[in-house]
Amino acid sequence: MAIELKMPALSPTMEEGTLAKWFVKEGDAVTSGDILAEIETDKATMEFEAIDEGVITKILVAEGTDEVAVGTVIAEMAGEDEEADSDTEEKPPESEDTKETAEPAAAEEAKPEIMEAAPPAPISRADDPSVPEGTSMVSLSVREALRDAMAEEMRKDETVFVMGEEVAEYQGAYKVTQGLLEEFGGKRVIDTPITEHGFAGIGAGAAMGGLKPIVEFMTFNFAMQAIDQIINSAAKTNYMSGGQMRCPVVFRGPNGAASRVGAQHSQNYGPWYASVPGLIVIAPYDAADAKGLLKAAIQTPDPVVFLENELLYGRSFDVPELDDYTLPIGKARIIREGSDVTIVSYSIGVGLALEAADSLAGEGIEAEVIDLRTLRPLDTETVLKSLAKTNRMVVAEEGWPTCSIASEIIALCMERGFDDLDAPVTRVTNEDVPLPYAANLEKAALIDSARIIEAVKKVCYR
Amino acid sequence: MLSARQKKDPARVAKAPRKTAPAKKPASPKRAPAKPKPVVHSTGGLKAPIYKATKEEMLDFYEQMLLIRRFEEKAGQLYGLGLIGGFCHLYIGQEAVVTGLQTAINPGKDSVITGYRDHGHMLACGIDPNIVMAELTGRASGISKGKGGSMHMFSVEHGFYGGHGIVGAQVSLGTGLAFAHKYKEDGGVCLAYFGDGASNQGQVYESFNMAELWQLPVIFVIENNQYAMGTSVNRSSAEDQLYRRGESFRIPGVQVDGMDVLAVRGAVEEVLKDVRGGGGPVLMELKTYRYRGHSMSDPAKYRSRDEVQDVREKSDPIERLKAALLKKGVKEEDLKALDKKVRKTVMEAADFAEESPEPDLSELYTNVLVEQY
Numbered sequence: 001m002a003i004e005l006k007m008p009a010l011s012p013t014m015e016e017g018t019l020a021k022w023f024v025k026e027g028d029a030v031t032s033g034d035i036l037a038e039i040e041t042d043k044a045t046m047e048f049e050a051i052d053e054g055v056i057t058k059i060l061v062a063e064g065t066d067e068v069a070v071g072t073v074i075a076e077m078a079g080e081d082e083e084a085d086s087d088t089e090e091k092p093p094e095s096e097d098t099k100e101t102a103e104p105a106a107a108e109e110a111k112p113e114i115m116e117a118a119p120p121a122p123i124s125r126a127d128d129p130s131v132p133e134g135t136s137m138v139s140l141s142v143r144e145a146l147r148d149a150m151a152e153e154m155r156k157d158e159t160v161f162v163m164g165e166e167v168a169e170y171q172g173a174y175k176v177t178q179g180l181l182e183e184f185g186g187k188r189v190i191d192t193p194i195t196e197h198g199f200a201g202i203g204a205g206a207a208m209g210g211l212k213p214i215v216e217f218m219t220f221n222f223a224m225q226a227i228d229q230i231i232n233s234a235a236k237t238n239y240m241s242g243g244q245m246r247c248p249v250v251f252r253g254p255n256g257a258a259s260r261v262g263a264q265h266s267q268n269y270g271p272w273y274a275s276v277p278g279l280i281v282i283a284p285y286d287a288a289d290a291k292g293l294l295k296a297a298i299q300t301p302d303p304v305v306f307l308e309n310e311l312l313y314g315r316s317f318d319v320p321e322l323d324d325y326t327l328p329i330g331k332a333r334i335i336r337e338g339s340d341v342t343i344v345s346y347s348i349g350v351g352l353a354l355e356a357a358d359s360l361a362g363e364g365i366e367a368e369v370i371d372l373r374t375l376r377p378l379d380t381e382t383v384l385k386s387l388a389k390t391n392r393m394v395v396a397e398e399g400w401p402t403c404s405i406a407s408e409i410i411a412l413c414m415e416r417g418f419d420d421l422d423a424p425v426t427r428v429t430n431e432d433v434p435l436p437y438a439a440n441l442e443k444a445a446l447i448d449s450a451r452i453i454e455a456v457k458k459v460c461y462r
Numbered sequence: 463m464l465s466a467r468q469k470k471d472p473a474r475v476a477k478a479p480r481k482t483a484p485a486k487k488p489a490s491p492k493r494a495p496a497k498p499k500p501v502v503h504s505t506g507g508l509k510a511p512i513y514k515a516t517k518e519e520m521l522d523f524y525e526q527m528l529l530i531r532r533f534e535e536k537a538g539q540l541y542g543l544g545l546i547g548g549f550c551h552l553y554i555g556q557e558a559v560v561t562g563l564q565t566a567i568n569p570g571k572d573s574v575i576t577g578y579r580d581h582g583h584m585l586a587c588g589i590d591p592n593i594v595m596a597e598l599t600g601r602a603s604g605i606s607k608g609k610g611g612s613m614h615m616f617s618v619e620h621g622f623y624g625g626h627g628i629v630g631a632q633v634s635l636g637t638g639l640a641f642a643h644k645y646k647e648d649g650g651v652c653l654a655y656f657g658d659g660a661s662n663q664g665q666v667y668e669s670f671n672m673a674e675l676w677q678l679p680v681i682f683v684i685e686n687n688q689y690a691m692g693t694s695v696n697r698s699s700a701e702d703q704l705y706r707r708g709e710s711f712r713i714p715g716v717q718v719d720g721m722d723v724l725a726v727r728g729a730v731e732e733v734l735k736d737v738r739g740g741g742g743p744v745l746m747e748l749k750t751y752r753y754r755g756h757s758m759s760d761p762a763k764y765r766s767r768d769e770v771q772d773v774r775e776k777s778d779p780i781e782r783l784k785a786a787l788l789k790k791g792v793k794e795e796d797l798k799a800l801d802k803k804v805r806k807t808v809m810e811a812a813d814f815a816e817e818s819p820e821p822d823l824s825e826l827y828t829n830v831l832v833e834q835y
Contacts (some may be wrong), residue, residue: 161645187645193675198634198668204637208623209573211645213638229665232628233635240614242607243829245623277830301832330835377835 003052005075007061007068010039010046012259013310014070017041021249022063028056030077037063037074042141042314045176054079108140128288128320130327137318145177145319146252146308147286149294153323156182157212160298161188163199164216164253173218174254174313200226200251204233204303207249212298217253220269220307226251227272234303235278240316250297252306255283256348256398257446259311263434270346270401273305274375274408281376283307285350287317289373292327300329307375309348332379334386339370341392344383344409346372349396349447356396357450365460375405383409384417391422392459396452401429423459428452503714506703509791510718510729513562517790523565523723524787525800526558527780530582531630531807532801533591534754537581538597541758545816546598550612553582555753558779560586562726563653571648574656575623575636578613579685579752583655586619591811601818608821609829621650630663632656633682637669640680640743651737655683659690661704670711670743677742681733682708684747685720691756692764705747713743720748721777724786751777 007017021038024030030050037048054077061074064288068074140148154160161184166173168191181189196217203215217223223230231243234247257266273281280302284290290308297304319325335350336357343353350371355368368386372379387393393413395406406427413425429443515523534552541550556579564574564586565628566582576583582595589605598612605615615625623639626632636654643650660666661684673680686705688695696702705715718729726748733744751773755762762770784797 159645182563190676193668193671195668195671197665198637198672201631201634201665202638202641202672205575205635205640206621206642206645207638208635209639209642209646211642228628228631229634233626233631237616237624238832239829240606240610241616241624241829242605242609243832244606244618245616246832264709280831280835329833374835377831458825 002057002076003079004073005036005077006076007070007072008039008048009070010041011043011262012040013314015045016067016069018065018066019061019068019074020045022059024056024059026056026059030054030056032315042143044171050077052077052079074283085444097406106398127331130292131288131320131322135320135322138321139316140287140319141292141314141316142284142290142308142405143174143176143313144179145291145317146294147178147180149298150177151180151183153295153298154180154188156324157298159210160212160214161190162214162216163190163192163203165192165194165218166190167216172216174299174310176308176313177216180292196222196226197229200229201233203249203251204229204247207234207247207303208237212248212250214250214252214298217251219258219265219310220253220255221265221267223251223253223269225227230273230305231276231279232302235276238302239278246301247303248301250294250304250306252294252297252304253308254310255307256309257311257430257435257442259349260437260439260442262437268347268397268430269305270307270375270397271404271408273274274378274405275403276376278303279376280304280374281307282329282374283309283347284373285312285335285345285347285371287315288319288325289327289333289371290317292325293329293373295324295326296329299326304329307347307350309413312348312351315351327373330374330377330379332370332372332374332382334368334382335371336367336369338366338390340366340390341394342368342370342383342386342390343350343394343396343452343459344370344372344386345396345454346375346405347398349398352447352449353396353452355449356456359449359453360456363462364455365462367456372405378412380412380416387413387417388420391420392456393421393425394452394455394459395425395427396447397427397429398447399430401427401432404429423461426455426459428455464644479634482577499559504706504709504716506705506717510716510725511732512722513728513731515724515727515827517787517792519565520724520783520787520790521792521800523561523727524780524783524797525804526561526565526586527783528801528804529591529807530554530557530560530585531780531806533585533595533811534581536808536812537595538754538758540595540599540812540815546612546758547600548611549578550756550758550813551579551600552758553579553752555773555779556685556687556720556750557582558723558726559683559748559750560655562720562723563683563730563791566727566730567651567653570621571650573621573623573636573639573643573650573652574655575632575639575652576625577629577632577657577660578625578627579623579657580613584615584617584620584622584625584707587622588615588616589620589622591807592814595811595815596818599815599818600717600820601815602821602825603814603818605675607825607829609825630656630660630666633660633663633666634669636682637673637678637680640673640678641676641681644676649738651679651681651734653681653683655685657690658684658686658688658695658699658704659693661686661707662690663699670708670713670745672711673743674708674711675738679740679741681730681736681737681744682743684745685750686747687750687752689752691760692762694764703747705745707747708743708745713745715745715747717749720750721773721779721782723779723783762810 018040202211612661640652705717
């Protein structure tokens with residue numbers, strides 16, 4: 001029986017990759033541990049090793065093929081007990097042929113996988129009022145947009161530097177700092193030991209000493225070890241010093257649930273930090289906001305917690321080709337206009353809200369979608385204005401329900417928008433449990449667009 | 463502190479600097495080779511060289527220590543009168559530490575950071591006693607506009623970066639200040655003060671590691687006053703010789719008699735040479751003693767009155783320097799005149815702190831953020 005070699009998943013969030021290079025050809029005998037191929041993901045280039053001994057009988061996906069879905073059969077081999085197909089052994093096909101035959105096969109196989117796994121395409125965005133009409137756009141992933149924001153600010157300001165685990169030589173655990181070491185050198189792109197509490201304090205201290213540090217946490221889950229420095233040192237110093245001591249530091253990194261990484265690595269800290277006076281808390285959804293807001297975060301003299309999302313890193317969006325594209329902090333954005341109901345969200349929830357809104361449009365419900373973008377200070381005016389227009393609101397949040405941003409928005413509507421309400425404000429959040437590992441349980445615990453649709457119908461009495 | 467051989471051969475200091483500046487080159491995957499022998503060697507047993515002070519310098523040290531003593535005594539009184547609230551940690555007994563260290567550095571170029579027992583450090587940094595006392599009483603004219611209090615005071619102008627209430631946090635922050643000195647190449651050194659209690663906090667060691675790894679210009683100053691609140695050093699520390707706490711990070715440490723201002727100054731002179739020369743961090747353990755409780759509300763039942771009395775009689779830093787000054791031929795009445803001058807300064811500070819108005823209620827909402835959003 002032939003052994004099928006499948007496109008491997010090389011990270012928890014990988015859905016597809018490029019088969020960059022084959023190191024073996026048909027007819028080659030391999031033993032366990034031999035490097036068969038090189039596979040590129042948006043995060044890294046990895047080597048693909050043989051697990052079994054045997055002979056490669058067929059190469060089904062040629063090198064250089066992009067977008068090969070995880071699970072696609074990329075080659076076949078005969079196990080050590082069986083003879084390789086004599087045909088193949090005598091006359092290995094030329095690589096040109098392989099390419100021609102393999103590519104469509106691979107694409108066909110991959111299709112259903114991609115359909116299921118691909119993130120929802122960004123849809124129906126209202127034009128961003130901060131971008132002048134006629135501005136040309138470039139498609140960038142969120143990851144690239146974040147990197148560009150840092151690079152642009154580092155070029156402008158010598159005091160800006162990046163520190164964190166694996167930010168330099170490794171090029172970033174999630175490749176967000178890729179290329180920065182090469183451009184700016186080891187003085188400004190600094191690998192730290194695994195020591196969050198210590199380097200968060202060093203970052204805050206360096207900011208007090210007049211620098212503008214960008215402190216990357218590999219994920220915000222690890223920043224809990226450093227939260228004392230973020231809150232007690234960075235956030236409170238300006239106030240406690242009567243305004244004479246600044247702490248212009250940016251703490252950034254992925255936040256929220258990733259994919260199948262279990263409870264300790266899957267948590268949304270937005271509400272935690274957003275409850276602290278003295279901090280700016282930003283949680284962008286798309287690449288343009290990621291860039292414009294990270295630049296703003298680096299520029300501001302206030303300390304910023306900048307919450308990214310690992311699942312969004314690889315998604316591409318249009319980013320305005322403008323010099324020094326910087327967005328205002330504290331301004332939400334109506335990302336889709338509607339008249340029947342408002343869905344308020346931030347970060348990855350915005351994509352789900354847009355998905356829900358599109359689906360609801362098909363049923364005659366026009367939902368307005370607000371991307372909060374900044375969680376502290378919260379843009380209450382935009383929220384209340386939209387409520388006054390639609391009179392119904394659902395808050396969608398990838399996070400726990402208790403003491404959440406959703407709770408805050410609901411309180412806001414009660415206090416300042418009560419007369420505009422035609423229905424109780426409803427929240428759609430993750431389940432109130434630590435995030436489980438099992439695929440089905442994880443799916444059940446996390447917010448999705450179906451739940452948003454259901455909640456919208458409820459507040460619309462439909 | 464230095465070995466006898468080195469003391470006799472000052473040229474060695476220049477010839478054998480410790481390895482510098484690995485921060486520029488990306489970390490090598492291999493372990494860096496052991497660095498050349500440091501100038502400062504770890505030494506216990508209070509063997510610091512005694513600083514050869516001029517009479518004027520000694521008088522200056524005396525006045526500074528006296529100012530701290532009298533200021534703290536007054537703060538204690540004001541606390542008793544209800545004019546100072548919350549926590550108030552007095553520095554009485556430890557004056558030689560901060561005086562010996564602060565007189566050795568360059569104000570404005572070097573940076574200083576400490577924990578919550580910070581009044582003495584501020585006075586030694588040359589900050590106006592009036593605005594320090596007014597902060598203790600929570601008044602608008604306080605250095606933090608009355609919004610910081612005893613534990614949270616700062617003066618960027620004087621290179622004093624706080625004033626931090628969380629035990630040990632200032633060690634990482636101070637390491638960050640040293641990082642900024644090195645990054646800006648401004649030649650500054652950070653003095654990061656902390657107590658024997660903080661020396662058991664995890665982030666202290668995280669900071670030691672990075673400070674040595676990146677050869678940062680920081681002096682870790684452990685003010686070992688023997689008690690972390692109510693727990694004595696030997697009840698809390700597996701290695702109670704705190705000058706050795708940097709050993710596994712290759713940070714040399716020196717143990718100094720923190721009750722002798724000239725020993726403190728002598729020790730830091732050597733340490734500063736090393737750290738300023740790019741030799742990376744050095745740890746100093748200053749053996750000292752606080753006469754008062756941990757804070758004003760501490761009844762100090764964990765030690766006997768005799769113990770405190772014994773230190774006061776035998777090792778009081780001010781009395782010791784006074785004796786040395788008299789021996790040098792300074793007249794008793796000159797010292798009395800100094801005391802009078804200091805008492806006047808402190809009285810004025812207390813009056814200022816009592817008479818200043820409380821902050822305007824509008825101050826409640828200012829300085830939360832720098833910018834408007």
